[in-house]
Amino acid sequence: MGETSNTADLAEIISQRIFSKFYWERLGQKNINWECVKPGHDRKTHPSDAVFHYESPYEKERIYINFDLKSYKNTSIENKTNMTNTINELSKSVNCANNSKDWNERYLLKDQKNHQIYGSLFVYNYDGSYEKNLYDEIKEYKDIQIEEGTKIFIFSPQKIINLYSVAKDISTLTSSEEKTFLTNRKYSFYYPDLENRKKTNLAYPVPATIESFFAPWILVEYYKLSKKHNNVPKRKGFIIYYFEKGNTSEEFVYLIDYLFKYQLLTTNKEIYIRGVGTDSLASEKWNLAKATYGSRYGFKEIIKERLGNTKFTSIDKVTPNLSQVEIGVE
Secondary structure (H helix, E strand, O other), X not given: OOOOHHHHHHHHHHXXXXXXXXXXXXXXXXXXXXXXXXXXXXXOEEXXXXXXXXXXXXXXXXXXXXXXXXXXXXXXXXXXXXXHHHHHHHHHHHHHHOOOHHHHHHHOOOOOOEEEXXXXXXXXXXXXOOOOOHHXXXXXXXXXXXXXXXXXXXXXXXXXXXXHHXXXXXXXXXXXXXXXXXXXXXXXXXXXXXOOOOOOOXXXXXXXXXXXXXXXXXXXXXXXEEHHHOOEEEEEEEEEEEOOOOOOHHHHHHHHHHHHHOOOOOXXXXXXXXXXXXXXXXXXXXXXXXXXXXXXXXXXXXXXXXXXXXXEEEEOOOOOOOOOOOXXXX
């Protein structure tokens, strides 16, 4: 399915607005064709609509994301042949980028870091009429062929709305005109030390990883630089952007387990859980989960005290609303 260059600009604008808030940086020019080096791909060039990059919080390497940015109407997304071909062609592009001198010269930073190149399909539904779960639909596609060793991430229309909502909320919380818990504070994305993976010493702010966008929640820490200690970040609290429904108290037990497991609950740290389009009763279910969690274990009063510093608030989903007339889309 074709798309006009102006329509394609919609996805480019939205992607930049989202990923800039997650500390991704875009490299090089957009909408570039570069030389194909795999004869089996049966084509002379591959496209890169945009390439973003960030440093991995766990590995000493840089992650490059080769994007295919699509601004599609509902009918284009529902066309299985169209979507299958798009995914397969993106897979070829990423596989080729790993071996292409042309791609490397255009996008690879000269910092001698180890790196990985991922592919990402960004499906922005600009007419707002696509209501299906794209991931469920893709599971039924029979002809998708992902090149060996290639990682592809797909941002569905709903995923884009969720992340756009988070980006807008971060913008509001950090606005100099707003008086919030982020006033005069910085924010960074937080990753705990895992059992088999330790964090690298990245400079603040730490970017979000692409994997975190597909998790049940995204963890943000906010901090203030300490002038007394050479501007070392002093953590003040956490924000958890929560993407699940939040319609049962049992659901929130998993989140509480996570908070205790990674020792995020301390008496002097605030935690704000901000549900992204969660159920209207999510706040009540969170409070119920807090009230009953301690009964499952010992140290009930300590657990109650630690959870007392957590607050649940739902944020509205925000659908991107660019003026198609302004950028020339009919």
